[in-house]
Amino acid sequence: MGDKFKAFLNGEINFPKLTKLVDLKDVVLKILHVEGDGNALVKVDNSRVDKSINVVINVGSKEAADPVLLAQRVGELVQLQVQELERPVLEVEASKTVAELESPSEYQEQIDFFQGKIPSSDMLILRAAYYLRTVHEGGKSVTGLKRGITARYGTRGSSIANLCSGGYFETYLRPLYENLAEKPNFTDSMFLDNYEIIINNAPFAYFVNANQNLDELINNLVEKIVFSKRYGQHKLAIHAIGRDNIDKVNRALEDDTIKDLISDDTDTNKKGTVMTVTIHYKS
Amino acid sequence: MKSIVFEKSAREFLLSALNKGVDTEGFIVDKANDDKRVPSLDGTYITSDDFAGIVKGSEIYVKSDIVSLIEVSDRLKAETQ
Numbered sequence: 001m002g003d004k005f006k007a008f009l010n011g012e013i014n015f016p017k018l019t020k021l022v023d024l025k026d027v028v029l030k031i032l033h034v035e036g037d038g039n040a041l042v043k044v045d046n047s048r049v050d051k052s053i054n055v056v057i058n059v060g061s062k063e064a065a066d067p068v069l070l071a072q073r074v075g076e077l078v079q080l081q082v083q084e085l086e087r088p089v090l091e092v093e094a095s096k097t098v099a100e101l102e103s104p105s106e107y108q109e110q111i112d113f114f115q116g117k118i119p120s121s122d123m124l125i126l127r128a129a130y131y132l133r134t135v136h137e138g139g140k141s142v143t144g145l146k147r148g149i150t151a152r153y154g155t156r157g158s159s160i161a162n163l164c165s166g167g168y169f170e171t172y173l174r175p176l177y178e179n180l181a182e183k184p185n186f187t188d189s190m191f192l193d194n195y196e197i198i199i200n201n202a203p204f205a206y207f208v209n210a211n212q213n214l215d216e217l218i219n220n221l222v223e224k225i226v227f228s229k230r231y232g233q234h235k236l237a238i239h240a241i242g243r244d245n246i247d248k249v250n251r252a253l254e255d256d257t258i259k260d261l262i263s264d265d266t267d268t269n270k271k272g273t274v275m276t277v278t279i280h281y282k283s
Numbered sequence: 284m285k286s287i288v289f290e291k292s293a294r295e296f297l298l299s300a301l302n303k304g305v306d307t308e309g310f311i312v313d314k315a316n317d318d319k320r321v322p323s324l325d326g327t328y329i330t331s332d333d334f335a336g337i338v339k340g341s342e343i344y345v346k347s348d349i350v351s352l353i354e355v356s357d358r359l360k361a362e363t364q
Contacts, residue, residue, distance in 0.1 A: 025284070028285050086362065090337075091291060091336055097349070145349050148349045152325070
């Protein structure tokens with residue numbers, strides 16, 4: 001099979017036979033670019049671990065007879081895959097993520113609960129946020145994932161991701177909906193009005209940002225406490241991920257301005273590099 | 284084929300194989316269409332650094348962010364149902 005692919009890429013087999021190559025239903029084709037001597041243009045792994053034949057095309061190989069023809073041939077393979085077989089052609093990591101997303105989330109029941117109850121554009125963010133949470137709980141970095149949500153949805157995306165990772169969708173928003181739904185005069189807007197306040201301001205929680213310095217954190221916490229009290233809250237959960245953020249929170253809680261606003265009964269829950277400190281306001 | 288995937292190392296090559304280029308601001312452009320920027324799934328333009336693949340349609344380019352990948356998985360699920 002490797003010889004056939006090589007012949008095709010080097011122009012020795014032409015278009016009618018290309019369809020036969022594309023019809024190889026068990027072939028997983030990977031395209032990579034590694035330069036250097038001795039790299040084969042086509043490598044085939046016939047081990048069939050998962051019933052697949054893995055074919056690797058190295059577009060940086062010196063075995064390619066003509067780089068322009070090679071690009072044309074790879075382009076034809078990709079076009080046939082996408083347009084005629086209607087299958088996506090994805091970067092390796094993106095492909096793995098899409099495969100994971102095709103299976104139900106371990107939080108599927110929570111996700112399904114909010115379907116139709118929150119704006120549809122927020123549902124996409126929420127699904128992304130639960131995926132991020134699953135990855136984080138698996139011990140992997142989520143910095144890139146979170147950046148992707150924030151880049152597309154701004155502070156609203158960041159807020160939903162934070163509230164979701166803090167567990168607030170199941171511990172606060174869902175009970176809020178269920179309680180409101182029991183009222184005889186319940187309307188969707190009764191929940192949505194509260195939901196918007198929480199998404200935009202989260203009066204019960206503060207999420208420490210890695211980009212803010214200690215002074216900014218102290219100022220933000222003071223503003224948050226004043227705001228939160230206005231919404232009838234008596235406590236605030238401060239969430240910090242990472243050693244630097246945890247250190248910043250500990251130092252902020254030693255600041256006199258903050259001490260003047262809170263009581264001594266502070267609850268700290270720290271697991272590894274994830275910390276939640278619940279502070280209670282002075283009455 | 285069962286699937287075609289590519290490594291990031293082949294991203295530039297793949298774009299050129301599809302007759303696409305990159306403009307001075309890093310956005311993917313269509314060489315066959317007056318170097319016009321190509322849209323992604325969400326309708327916004329896409330940079331080569333953010334290029335995560337192609338789905339069917341009139342060559343829809345996919346960004347690498349998680350929301351775009353959810354949209355790809357939704358499309359695939361809808362097609363198999």
